[in-house]
Amino acid sequence: MTDTLLDIRELKTWFATDDGMVRAVDGVDLKIGRGETVGVVGESGCGKTVTARSVLKLIDMPPGRFEGGQILWQGRDLLPLGAAEMDKIRAREIAIIFQEPMTSLNPVYTVGAQIAEVLREHEKLTRRQAIDRAAEMLSLVNIPNAKARVHDYPHQFSGGMRQRVMIALALSCRPKLLIADEPTTALDVTIQAQILELMQEMKERFGMAIMLITHAMGVVAETCQRVVVMYAGKVVEEAPAVALFGNPRHPYTQGLIRSIPRVDRAAEHKERLEAIQGTVPSLLNPPPGCRFAQRCRFASDVCRQAMPPLKQVGPGHFVRCVL
Amino acid sequence: MASAVVLLAIVLAVVLGPLVWRVPINEIDFAAQLAGPSWAHPLGTDDLGQDILARLLYGGRISIAVGLCAMLVAAVVGVLVGAIAGMSRGSVDAALMWLADLFLSLPQLPLLLLIIYLFRGALTSVFGSQGGIFVMVVAVIGGLRWMQVARLVRAQILSIREKEFIEAARALGASKVRQVVRHILPNAMGPVIVAGTIDVAAAIIAESTLSFLGLGFPPDIPTWGRVLFDAKDTLDVAPHWALFSGAAIFLTVLSINFIGDGLRDALDPRRVL
């Protein structure tokens, strides 16, 4: 990993609530290299979405607040940047797509207009040129009859098609990094595969890096080179995909992997799918020690006293566990 | 909270005030014509030297009574229509809701004026001049404001009627009327109370508007709007006359609206809609 695009260091994004500070992201480190696909996994509320939105500073402030850390984009810290500077990064350098294709597009504009809007903002194009480019983008993401459909409104597209539109929108300015925040969760299973395939195809074509946020380990196994596992606002394990699935070190990762249904094995061994017992601890006043300790079968007093540091256990393989 | 205190003070003043402030409302005193506030007349006097405080206290009773009664009319009609529409569905429901929409798009004030213009004579001969106007104003204002309540009750019924406890009541053989009265209405009360509160304010404004246009209560019944109507021609020499009566309407309406808003937050009608 010689050419680092994004380098998140000790990022802390907290939210002020009536009950106190919620430490949604509490010291996260994450690197993404040029052209690399990195999966960020964890269950709901572990801070993966907040991390992703922090990169583009799409967190509502207040109640959100950056408590510390750095987000280095090609060596430049994004956190101190003003709104105008940030707008030059958005869409042109880093683009994002969201979980809900049904609500991510503005219902009152045609899809062409919405893609053209971002193109005209970042490139000097006339209205016509921008619409033509939008049509090109739509046909690139395999929307049939793209030339005519630029003039259609979002409600005239199905969920899968809208996610394709979102991808076209996100890629229209050729960003170096695409953040995909649970891009397939809201879609039917068959459509999910198509969208993942499309993202793979786009990556090969444009060579951008992808930060794929998901809670589905299966999706990660198919598409990512490297995986970051998050738990309760912290990174608990980080490894090349092969190493992570072959030799998971953190008990939480092990639990996640065991919870993937496997058609091939289940039939032979009659294994039971395992669920991880317990629930995520409150991020309001997190316990001092390892945040997974309450749910961990191997937990000892050491785990409950202090947060274990991230230690290296193999090439590019780090784990936050004393074991 | 402050608005509740203000409203309570106003209501207490108009209910108890005339017992304490025993100046008659129609004692004519040309020596004290259009006088500003003084110890003898804390809010001054009008063009006939009548005490404005006494008139406002007395008129407030009528204004507030009109507001409350009109709200009751609106609430009763609204609950009835809403309940019938919600329970019957089909064409009856559609017809009633069309009627509600129609009433919402009626030009209320012109219609109000028209009805009073056409019916005033007949009603005053039946109920007497004061009672006739009162009955008519209440009936017409209430009759033009039931739509909101009807919609709320209907929406509530549609959302609740499939829930389990209604199923259970139906399984036990409870009649439709009984279901509505015992189970559905209590659940719909929150939003209806909010709508009703705001209706009181609207009805007070409607009555004041009628009286202000000279088409409401006769001059010997000094409702707040009527006092303001009488005062408007002497704005230059006796501004206190108009200011005090206008302020009475404004404070009452404002505090009722604030209470309605507070109730809305507290009862959150969004869960219905």
Added chain:
Amino acid sequence: MSRQYLIRRLLIAIPSLLGISIVLFTVLALAPGDPFGELASNPAIPPEVAASLRAKFGLDDPVWIRYMHWLVAMVHGDWGFSFASRINVDTLILQRLPTTLIVIGAAQILAIIVALPVGVLAGTRPYSIFDQVANTLAFIGFSLPTFFTGLLLILIFSVRLDWLPMVYRADLGSTGWTWFVAEIKQSIMPVAVLGLFQGASLVRYVRSAVLDVVRLDYVTTARSKGIGERKVITRHVVRTALIPVVTLVALQMPVVFGGAIVTEQIFRVPGIGSLLISAMLSNDTPVVMAVTFVFACLVVLFNLIADILYGWLDPRIAYR
């Protein structure tokens, strides 16, 4: 927006107009006595006019035939003769209508100019000091009855400061630039009273609509496009927040007409509102009926305009 949508909205306006006319006719039919009874006793009315009116309204026919006759006459603009003004009612109303429309139109524009930015600012900064001040002022604004605001303005600007004329004069007796200035000066207060009252409720509608929209996903998408917060708000938030606001404004129209009657009466603006009041005070029944009917038509017309605006603002509607 498709043509079918337009036609459908037009067709929907007809039953509501018919419904309103039935309500009006019912009120008229239920009215005790003969509403035109005084025609016979009023010596100022030429007997042939009285006779033709009686024949036109066919007071002895069955109810539905009377309704049909009445409706046909109303639709034809055949509104009878004004006893008080001694001219045909339709001429009288046509003289007065433009003034009312100008006052209401100017007031609506004022309301939008004031309420839109204030509501948007308040909605994008909920619970800020600006929001709280705006909210409180809006509350006071629509709790202040128009007749009281009108008197207050007269008291301040005419009686105390003597800046603006107290009443509106149709015939200013001057021409050119001085006429224009005088016209503006005498219009300020009526328009302000009506506009600020309407604006106060508009602020609250806009604010809550903006609050609802700001949270939506596509606003986050818009932010991620790097187009700047200003464009995000104007193009994506305000544009969609206007959709529910249009409906609420349409629902407010009957209230606005009520306010217009009061305002015209206070400032003696010679529109159809003050005409209605003076007709009532002088028992001029044909005028009363015709003005009420015109107000009803105006409400339906504005609802139709709102529907069309709605279809234009929300592409999802037009295709349904």
